[in-house]
Amino acid sequence: MRRPALDQLLYKLRPGDAVVVYKLDRIARSMKDLLLILERIEAAGASFVSLTETIDTATPAGRMMIHILGAFAEFERELIGERTRVGMAAAVARGSILGRPRGLTPTQEKKTCRLFAERRHTKTELARMFDVHISTIKRCLKRTNAA
Secondary structure, three states, X not given: OOOHHHHHHHHHOOOXXXXXXXOHHHOOOOHHHHHHHHHHHHHOOOEEEEOXXXXXXXXXXXXXXXXXXXXXXXXXXXXXXXXXXXXXXHHHHOOOOOOOOOOOOHHHHHHHHHHHHOOOOOHHHXXXXXXXXXXXXXXXXXXXXXX
């Protein structure tokens, strides 16, 4: 749970403050995270407000509802992750290439490697020549063991 902005918000809370979120699932990634965040909010003397779920965490019924909604939010996130993994695997099985397109065509990559191997151009010059970032040239050379 590395969320610097959330950590800063929780650190700066004072009695009487309110943490306002659009939806419950936007503040926590899991039920455990939600409970820890709510505990920190309570310990600071602040309140918690969700704009889409009207829940009063000051009452036992409100605390129970937040637990139920948090569990459903975690379940929904897990389902989305599972569907994403299945969809990506299906795309790979169909022959799709995942990720960003490469900055250089195969022909340009061969030319880049040849020019670099001949020591005719530096990596920076090649990047300018092909109008790509130097990292693209470095990855290209690394893939072909020309670096």
